[in-house]
Amino acid sequence: MSTQEQSDTTTTSDHQSPDVVVVGAGTAGCYAAATVAHAGYDAVILERKTADEAGHIACGDALKGADSFPEAIPKSKLEPAFTNTGVDHGRFEIPQEDTVLEIPVPGELAVIDRWEYGRRIIDGAEDAGVDFHYDTVVKNVTQADDGRVTGVEAIRKGEPRTYEADIVIDAAGSLSILQDNVDFSESTFDTNVNYRHFCSAYREIVHVDEPVEWDDALVFKPTERAAGYLWYFPRTDTEINAGLGFQMTEEPMKLVDDLKRDLETRPEFEGAEVEDKLGAALPTRRPYDSAVHPGYMAVGDAAGHVNPTTGGGIAGAAYGGKYAADQAIEALETGDYSEDTFWKYNERVMDHFGARYAALDVYNILSTAVDVDDLMGLLAAMPGDKLAEALYSGSTDIGMKLKLEALIKSRGHWGTIWNLYQTKRCADDLLAHYEQYPTSPEGLASWQERRDELMEDVYETTGADPKY
Numbered sequence: 001m002s003t004q005e006q007s008d009t010t011t012t013s014d015h016q017s018p019d020v021v022v023v024g025a026g027t028a029g030c031y032a033a034a035t036v037a038h039a040g041y042d043a044v045i046l047e048r049k050t051a052d053e054a055g056h057i058a059c060g061d062a063l064k065g066a067d068s069f070p071e072a073i074p075k076s077k078l079e080p081a082f083t084n085t086g087v088d089h090g091r092f093e094i095p096q097e098d099t100v101l102e103i104p105v106p107g108e109l110a111v112i113d114r115w116e117y118g119r120r121i122i123d124g125a126e127d128a129g130v131d132f133h134y135d136t137v138v139k140n141v142t143q144a145d146d147g148r149v150t151g152v153e154a155i156r157k158g159e160p161r162t163y164e165a166d167i168v169i170d171a172a173g174s175l176s177i178l179q180d181n182v183d184f185s186e187s188t189f190d191t192n193v194n195y196r197h198f199c200s201a202y203r204e205i206v207h208v209d210e211p212v213e214w215d216d217a218l219v220f221k222p223t224e225r226a227a228g229y230l231w232y233f234p235r236t237d238t239e240i241n242a243g244l245g246f247q248m249t250e251e252p253m254k255l256v257d258d259l260k261r262d263l264e265t266r267p268e269f270e271g272a273e274v275e276d277k278l279g280a281a282l283p284t285r286r287p288y289d290s291a292v293h294p295g296y297m298a299v300g301d302a303a304g305h306v307n308p309t310t311g312g313g314i315a316g317a318a319y320g321g322k323y324a325a326d327q328a329i330e331a332l333e334t335g336d337y338s339e340d341t342f343w344k345y346n347e348r349v350m351d352h353f354g355a356r357y358a359a360l361d362v363y364n365i366l367s368t369a370v371d372v373d374d375l376m377g378l379l380a381a382m383p384g385d386k387l388a389e390a391l392y393s394g395s396t397d398i399g400m401k402l403k404l405e406a407l408i409k410s411r412g413h414w415g416t417i418w419n420l421y422q423t424k425r426c427a428d429d430l431l432a433h434y435e436q437y438p439t440s441p442e443g444l445a446s447w448q449e450r451r452d453e454l455m456e457d458v459y460e461t462t463g464a465d466p467k468y
């Protein structure tokens with residue numbers, strides 16, 4: 001009997017009560033549920049897609065840092081989905097400056113077959129003992145009188161189902177519908193979220209006849225219109241993930257035309273065949289200040305765990321899932337489902353990547369206020385390895401000789417350099433503040449107050465409209 005059939009036979013009633021309900025069979029959900037199941041607790045993943053479609057998720061297919069992913073799903077399980085492990089740099093095409101910048105990518109990077117990866121993490125979670133309910137669309141969240149989340153209501157294959165659980169983990173991705181339905185008024189859960197904090201992204205899988213020369217690079221190019229970029233990521237030397245990302249304030253169709261036009265003008269794509277088209281929203285914002293509420297935690301895209309400058313969110317989702325699950329296990333062992341028990345999850349996220357992502361968001365804010373051509377001219381003048389450092393760490397130090405060289409090359413962009421320099425100071429101050437993230441919910445309000453003061457400095461320095 002297939003796993004799907006087994007799963008169907010265990011769910012004949014319209015009411016289920018597992019220890020933990022996880023909504024969403026993406027990276028965050030699979031890692032969270034696998035971690036809970038390994039500890040011996042019942043975890044059910046509810047996924048709106050069918051068993052065949054689950055794991056088919058819009059992505060650029062670039063997976064960074066997989067060498068140290070959480071162990072709940074063994075790396076050996078994922079590796080067959082890594083179709084290109086030979087990528088070691090980014091190639092930034094800057095047509096305005098007639099320049100191509102080659103920038104090293106630090107750490108391990110693979111371009112993957114995302115659907116195969118999606119199936120493999122589901123498989124890994126099943127091996128750990130997780131039960132999957134496909135075709136199950138979560139519509140609502142139930143709460144007790146004291147506000148604690150007690151479960152979810154869903155439609156499974158057209159029939160209403162209720163799931164009662166000690167803990168609900170919201171791994172439903174960007175713009176999670178669950179968060180529209182929970183009353184968070186009595187908790188620290190971050191509700192300062194709006195569409196300006198998201199980017200739309202779209203990609204096609206393209207097959208070419210002749211191998212491309214740049215199969216060791218992630219290729220980026222700014223779109224003709226502001227606030228967007230195109231990418232070409234080689235799954236193999238003849239299978240390319242071609243896509244674009246743009247702020248939600250831009251008009252989608254016009255930007256998709258940019259991708260089409262660029263594909264048409266690149267000789268290596270002549271006669272190419274498009275296999276699959278998919279688009280979705282992704283957060284390009286700081287991580288949620290708090291992603292916990294009694295009985296409930298949000299993880300992955302549902303909590304803003306994405307590098308806001310690269311759009312990379314798979315690693316954050318895997319770790320967010322694991323950290324939330326660790327606190328879920330502690331709660332199940334102690335019977336205490338309060339924010340205090342879950343708080344360690346917020347702290348670990350901030351400590352691992354959240355503080356860095358919040359600092360990187362400052363550069364996103366800057367990009368909304370500066371002239372894109374000017375910024376591209378400046379980028380073309382910067383040393384590539386220092387740019388790479390800035391892109392991934394949120395900060396960089398550049399030696400005096402390089403500073404002078406960059407300064408001479410970047411004549412004409414000195415106003416932007418000064419702006420960038422001041423912005424970097426703001427980002428460094430913010431990073432230092434995030435490193436002081438509070439150790440309990442009680443400390444959050446005063447920490448936020450100081451953070452908001454630092455954000456005022458960011459808006460004043462960059463000249464950008466407030467984002468939050």
Ligand SMILES: Cc1cc2nc3c(=O)[nH]c(=O)nc-3n(C[C@H](O)[C@H](O)[C@H](O)COP(=O)(O)OP(=O)(O)OC[C@H]3O[C@@H](n4cnc5c(N)ncnc54)[C@H](O)[C@@H]3O)c2cc1C
Nearest residue numbers: 024026027028048059060061062138173201300301313314
């Ligand atoms: C076009 C594009 C390109 C990207 N490129 C990259 C890249 O190259 N590298 C990278 O690291 N990241 C990339 N990202 C970001 C990355 O894909 C996400 O950060 C990551 O997938 C987040 O994982 P998640 O588990 O939080 O959410 P998701 O992977 O979105 O999973 C959420 C799941 O929840 C399910 N769901 C949603 N609502 C409900 C509901 N109501 N009921 C039941 N199920 C529900 C969905 O069907 C889905 O299966 C890209 C994103 C996009 C859109």
